[in-house]
Each structure stands twice: as structure tokens, then as C-alpha cells.
Amino acid sequence: MAADEFLIMPDPKDPRLTERVTGTDHDGKRVEMSVTVERPLTLFLNGQEIVTMMSICDYPEYMAIGYLVNQNMLLPGDEITGIDYEEDISTIVVRTAHKTNFEEKLKKKTLTSGCAQGTVFGDVMEKFEDVTLPVGTVIKTSWLNGLTKKINTQPSLYLEAGAIHGCVLAQQDRLLLYMEDVGRHNAIDKVAGYMFKHGIGGADKIFYTTGRLTSEMVIKTVQMGIPILVSRSGFTAWGVDLARQVGLTLIGRARGKRFVVLSGAERIVYDTENEAGEEEPADVHRKGAAQ
Amino acid sequence: MAADEFLIMPDPKDPRLTERVTGTDHDGKRVEMSVTVERPLTLFLNGQEIVTMMSICDYPEYMAIGYLVNQNMLLPGDEITGIDYEEDISTIVVRTAHKTNFEEKLKKKTLTSGCAQGTVFGDVMEKFEDVTLPVGTVIKTSWLNGLTKKINTQPSLYLEAGAIHGCVLAQQDRLLLYMEDVGRHNAIDKVAGYMFKHGIGGADKIFYTTGRLTSEMVIKTVQMGIPILVSRSGFTAWGVDLARQVGLTLIGRARGKRFVVLSGAERIVYDTENEAGEEEPADVHRKGAAQ
Numbered sequence: 301m302a303a304d305e306f307l308i309m310p311d312p313k314d315p316r317l318t319e320r321v322t323g324t325d326h327d328g329k330r331v332e333m334s335v336t337v338e339r340p341l342t343l344f345l346n347g348q349e350i351v352t353m354m355s356i357c358d359y360p361e362y363m364a365i366g367y368l369v370n371q372n373m374l375l376p377g378d379e380i381t382g383i384d385y386e387e388d389i390s391t392i393v394v395r396t397a398h399k400t401n402f403e404e405k406l407k408k409k410t411l412t413s414g415c416a417q418g419t420v421f422g423d424v425m426e427k428f429e430d431v432t433l434p435v436g437t438v439i440k441t442s443w444l445n446g447l448t449k450k451i452n453t454q455p456s457l458y459l460e461a462g463a464i465h466g467c468v469l470a471q472q473d474r475l476l477l478y479m480e481d482v483g484r485h486n487a488i489d490k491v492a493g494y495m496f497k498h499g500i501g502g503a504d505k506i507f508y509t510t511g512r513l514t515s516e517m518v519i520k521t522v523q524m525g526i527p528i529l530v531s532r533s534g535f536t537a538w539g540v541d542l543a544r545q546v547g548l549t550l551i552g553r554a555r556g557k558r559f560v561v562l563s564g565a566e567r568i569v570y571d572t573e574n575e576a577g578e579e580e581p582a583d584v585h586r587k588g589a590a591q
Numbered sequence: 592m593a594a595d596e597f598l599i600m601p602d603p604k605d606p607r608l609t610e611r612v613t614g615t616d617h618d619g620k621r622v623e624m625s626v627t628v629e630r631p632l633t634l635f636l637n638g639q640e641i642v643t644m645m646s647i648c649d650y651p652e653y654m655a656i657g658y659l660v661n662q663n664m665l666l667p668g669d670e671i672t673g674i675d676y677e678e679d680i681s682t683i684v685v686r687t688a689h690k691t692n693f694e695e696k697l698k699k700k701t702l703t704s705g706c707a708q709g710t711v712f713g714d715v716m717e718k719f720e721d722v723t724l725p726v727g728t729v730i731k732t733s734w735l736n737g738l739t740k741k742i743n744t745q746p747s748l749y750l751e752a753g754a755i756h757g758c759v760l761a762q763q764d765r766l767l768l769y770m771e772d773v774g775r776h777n778a779i780d781k782v783a784g785y786m787f788k789h790g791i792g793g794a795d796k797i798f799y800t801t802g803r804l805t806s807e808m809v810i811k812t813v814q815m816g817i818p819i820l821v822s823r824s825g826f827t828a829w830g831v832d833l834a835r836q837v838g839l840t841l842i843g844r845a846r847g848k849r850f851v852v853l854s855g856a857e858r859i860v861y862d863t864e865n866e867a868g869e870e871e872p873a874d875v876h877r878k879g880a881a882q
Binding site: 325336463514536539565570 | 609610612613614615616617618619622624626627628629630645732752753754773803804805806807824825826827828829831848849850851852853854856859861
């Protein structure tokens with residue numbers, strides 16, 4: 301597979317994203333290694349400060365748009381008139397043609413919760429219940445095997461420095477977008493931002509994450525209109541409940557040829573031989589480095 | 592080592608904490624597995640709603656106290672007059688003898704950030720810069736090897752259902768507190784709450800986490816007055832910067848006998864032979880299930 305299969309992907313060689321540090325190992329020997337750089341970025345929607353995010357800041361515009369989309373502060377019809385990213389003062393301003401009702405939303409957040417996670421369970425759930433995911437989109441086991449293999453071997457900040465989450469948007473067996481970030485929610489927001497900006501729909505797509513299949517990941521995937529969510533990690537009970545409620549295909553523990561599906565199994569097409577679940581080769585194990 | 596070495600630890604057999612679900616595997620065969628249950632819990636400090644947390648809710652009182660302590664809403668001298676946990680309506684109320692300045696803090700949070708993570712970089716940083724960590728506390732490599740082995744083999748929700756983070760408070764080679772949660776910040780808050788409630792100081796302790804060594808983890812450990820932080824996962828650059836700034840011993844990638852220390856190496860006592868970093872046995876690998 302060619303690296304340029306992706307429309308967008310991490311640039312592990314970008315010097316702003318990692319830092320070389322020296323330390324000492326278990327034998328008392330000097331070691332040198334790369335660590336991922338996280339920076340604060342304060343997001344404004346028009347004149348209103350919304351949130352400060354900790355991110356690697358490789359795609360601030362997409363992250364800003366995606367955050368607003370996933371918080372329902374930016375709706376499909378909304379026109380973005382400008383985005384100003386000021387790297388030196390760590391701010392980004394998204395400007396829209398029409399003012400949104402974000403002030404009301406911010407007030408609601410203050411009343412119900414101090415954390416962005418809390419807002420997910422406020423007005424976002426209203427939208428969640430109305431979503432209908434397409435039943436015709438399928439995932440073949442041969443695509444799934446190919447996707448996990450390509451993702452594991454794709455040059456990435458994970459392979460360079462570890463301690464990072466990755467999200468991938470795929471169509472059939474083709475990888476479209478690959479985003480990484482210290483925060484799993486930032487990586488998914490960057491994908492959402494790219495999709496919004498470029499008018500990419502979710503109905504025929506597959507979403508892959510290195511992170512756990514929590515309620516938050518299920519809700520965001522459903523909001524993006526994507527019917528299939530895959531992770532190499534495990535499940536939480538609420539994530540499973542929500543996926544079943546809305547008919548999302550939820551595939552977890554996807555490693556090598558193994559996986560478990562706990563919701564929406566009808567979208568899976570078994571087109572590979574039963575090989576008793578061959579394990580991944582040891583060198584592509586992600587041993588908890590992004591936990 | 593006896594399981595009752597711990598003052599407090601997870602109860603993986605508690606039926607409220609996991610749920611049995613059925614699904615399908617890579618061969619199309621029916622599988623049954625345990626998944627961790629997450630629930631919302633809304634915290635009130637006296638009459639004021641503070642936050643809604645997603646948690647396994649095994650130790651709601653400790654989590655509530657620890658959240659308030661780690662947000663500087665509860666200070667060392669504050670007297671708690673009562674804690675009311677109402678499981679059926681998912682609320683917990685912490686009552687204090689003297690009203691705190693939480694209203695002002697909440698206002699500050701609203702203005703600076705929509706997420707709890709943001710507040711860490713508000714007033715919490717003021718306290719961070721004044722902390723002096725004890726230089727006399729050490730960690731022997733033999734203790735470190737023993738700790739990681741005991742934690743990996745201790746019955747836990749991780750071994751039962753996966754997709755969960757663990758935090759351990761240790762003194763020399765003795766494990767004191769073991770808390771798990773879907774959210775890493777909840778697990779550390781539960782440890783902080785137990786320490787506050789029982790008057791346990793941090794100066795002679797070691798803190799272990801399965802999660803990454805991010806700025807948030809460094810800040811919380813320093814706030815708890817603990818001079819040594821260990822993780823089986825990797826580092827972020829800001830976590831390393833902050834640890835170096837305050838002289839915290841920061842040990843990452845601690846697996847089997849291997850580790851890397853990127854800050855405060857002077858607290859490490861090498862009392863084990865150089866054995867070229869023996870790997871963990873395969874059955875105790877945490878293969879990213881809590882990512």
C-alpha cells in the first residue's frame with residue numbers, strides 16, 4: 301500500500317510535533333528518545349471563547365471545526381466565513397456568516413457540567429436519538445484485516461514517539477484520513493473537521509480508533525453519520541448499549557485477524573477463511589503506549 | 592504477596608461493575624464477555640452543582656472528595672460535615688463546615704474553558720509552582736520490579752473486563768491503594784479522596800498509573816505531594832517539562848525490568864543486577880485494552 305493513499309495523514313517528521321529528550325534507563329544508561337509535544341489552543345467562535353484544548357496542533361483548523369461540529373455548535377448548513385489561527389498566542393477563531401446559539405449552549409453547559417464530556421449528555425443526546433444509520437453499508441473481514449495491517453505499519457507519531465491516539469476514516473478497504481493526537485477526542489474532532497470542510501459524508505464510511513469504545517466515541521461516530529466503528533481496544537457497557545440502540549456496528553479488540561462485534565453484526569461480510577484468528581506479528585503490537 | 596496487602600482495591604466480582612454481553616467473533620462464532628459499566632454521577636458541593644462524571648462508581652465518596660481536592664475546591668484544613676450518595680438519582684453531595692469559594696472558581700472555569708482539563712491550567716498552576724517535593728524519598732529498582740509484577744497479577748477489573756485504567760499508591764515495595772476507573776482522572780481522584788479522608792500524606796509515597804504521563808497526571812501527582820510517578824505507558828513533552836520544573840521523578844515505559852526515567856533520576860537506587868531488561872511474561876501484557 302502506498303502512503304499517498306491517504307488524503308491526509310500525520311507527518312511524524314514535523315519537528316514541531318516531537319521533542320528529543322535524554323533520560324536514563326533500567327540499567328542506569330543514558331538514553332535519548334522522542335516525546336510528543338502537546339500545546340494549549342484556545343478556540344473562539346466569532347467573539348465568544350469556547351474552550352482551551354491540549355493538542356499536538358498539527359491541524360488546528362480541522363480540530364476547531366470538528367470540535368464545533370461534534371458539539372452541535374456548527375450545523376451542516378452553517379457557512380464558515382473565516383478561520384484565523386494565531387500560532388504565537390495559541391488561539392484560533394472560527395467565524396460564521398450567521399451567529400449560532402452558542403451562548404445558550406454555553407450557559408447550559410455551565411449549569412449541567414463543568415466538563416465537555418458532560419455536554420455530550422446534554423443536547424447532543426437529543427440529536428443522537430433521531431439518527432438513522434444506513435443499513436446497506438458493509439464491512440468485509442478482508443477489508444478489516446487489511447485496514448488494521450496498513451494502520452499499524454503506516455509511518456506515524458505513534459511509531460515515532462508513542463503515547464498518542466490514532467483515528468482513521470476508511471471507505472471499503474481504502475484509507476482516507478489518518479489523524480493522531482494526545483487526546484482521542486482531538487483526533488476524532490480533526491477527522492470531523494476535515495469531513496465538514498470538504499463535504500465528505502459518513503454513510504459509506506468506516507471509522508477506526510486506537511482508543512476504547514466508550515459512550516463518547518459511539519456518540520461522536522453516530523453524529524458523524526458513520527455506521528461502522530472499529531477499535532483495537534475494548535468496550536464499555538454504555539458504549540455497547542448506545543451502539544445497539546442506534547444500530548451502529550461496533551467492532552472491538554481488532555488485532556491481526558481477530559475481532560469481536562457486539563452490535564450490528566449484520567453489516568459484517570465474512571469473506572476470509574477461518575484461520576483460528578492469527579495474531580498480529582509482535583512488531584506491530586501497540587503495547588498500551590497510548591493508554 | 593497477599594491480596595489483603597492493600598488497604599483498598601477493586602472488587603472485580605462486584606456485579607454492578609461489569610455486565611455480561613454476547614457478540615460474534617472473527618469466525619462468526621457466538622462469544623460471551625464482560626464489559627465494564629460506566630454511569631453518570633453528578634457532584635454537588637453544598638448547594639452548588641459542580642460536575643457530572645462518567646465513572647464505574649465503586650467508590651463514589653472517595654471520587655467526590657478527590658475531585659474537589661484535585662480542583663483545589665477542598666483544602667487541607669476544610670472539614671467535611673457529611674457526604675450523601677443517592678445511587679438511584681446518581682448524585683453525591685459533599686457538605687463542608689465552611690463554605691468554600693467554589694462559586695468564584697466555577698465562574699473562572701466558565702470564562703477560561705469548557706472542560707475540566709482547562710481548569711487545571713487556571714488556578715491549579717498557581718499552587719503547582721509553590722510545591723517542594725521531598726528529595727529524600729527514593730525508589731529502589733527491586734521495589735519497582737516487584738510493584739509492576741504485583742499490579743499485573745492482582746485480580747482487577749482490567750483482567751476481568753479490560754478497557755479500564757488503574758492507579759496504585761505505594762510506599763516502598765508495599766501496595767496501599769489500588770483504584771480503577773474508565774477515566775484515568777477518576778482513578779487518581781479516588782486515590783486522592785482516600786488520602787484526604789484518612790490523612791495519608793504523599794511525601795514518602797510512589798504513584799503508579801497505567802495511563803500516559805501527560806501534564807495532567809504530573810500536575811495531579813505533584814498536587815498530592817507525591818515525589819515519584821511511575822507508568823507502564825509513555826511520556827508527553829509537557830509532562831516531562833513540568834516534572835523537571837518541580838523535580839518530580841518521572842518513570843515511564845515500566846514493564847518487566849525495563850523502564851526509562853526522564854526527570855528526577857537521583858531518587859532511583861539501582862539495587863538489582865543488570866539483566867539486559869528482561870521482558871514481562873506474555874500473559875501479563877496489557878495490550879492497549881485501556882487505551
